[in-house]
Amino acid sequence: MAPITQASDETNHQALLDKLDLYAIRKPFRKPTWKPPQRRNKNVKQIIAEASRKEASVMATQNNSGSSTPLPPATGADTGATTPANGVNRQPNIAQAAQNLSQLVLEKNLRAANSTGPTVTYTNIEAAPSLHPASQRHYCDITGLPAPYKDPKTRLRYHNVEVYGVLRTLNQATTENHLAARGAHTVLK
Numbered sequence: 001m002a003p004i005t006q007a008s009d010e011t012n013h014q015a016l017l018d019k020l021d022l023y024a025i026r027k028p029f030r031k032p033t034w035k036p037p038q039r040r041n042k043n044v045k046q047i048i049a050e051a052s053r054k055e056a057s058v059m060a061t062q063n064n065s066g067s068s069t070p071l072p073p074a075t076g077a078d079t080g081a082t083t084p085a086n087g088v089n090r091q092p093n094i095a096q097a098a099q100n101l102s103q104l105v106l107e108k109n110l111r112a113a114n115s116t117g118p119t120v121t122y123t124n125i126e127a128a129p130s131l132h133p134a135s136q137r138h139y140c141d142i143t144g145l146p147a148p149y150k151d152p153k154t155r156l157r158y159h160n161v162e163v164y165g166v167l168r169t170l171n172q173a174t175t176e177n178h179l180a181a182r183g184a185h186t187v188l189k
Helices: 006-020 044-064 094-113 161-169 172-182
Strands: none
């Protein structure tokens, strides 16, 4: 066996390192066959805007087209004994039926709107504001600015450190008045 020299030992060592090196192996983040999904999630605002645009375009094409005009009365004596279902070979006018249906929905919504308060319908999303605690923003009791902080001692909301310094100087009566203005005071009997 040939004696191991310094140069051959280093080349063998380097070849072994290159062979076992994990960083040299290409590891793609995604598979080469990966493609982004075609379906895109939409928020409620986008869905409602699309629906209103679609409804407006359908109403505009129905109102301006000749297909929504009523058919002329039949010639001759129209006694009312014949209806489109049993005598005359008229095709049903789908555009006119859709327009009548949309008018009925709008009339129903108008009647509902004239009632005591707004109601939620398929074409009207006006409703009372949400009373869910997560949807309500909190404002500073002193400045009226958005309040990310709440004093645990006085239960007053405050905007920043300067307002917190003012809160610490208020007496109990003033603190109760601020809480009463917000409707968060407690009355002990």
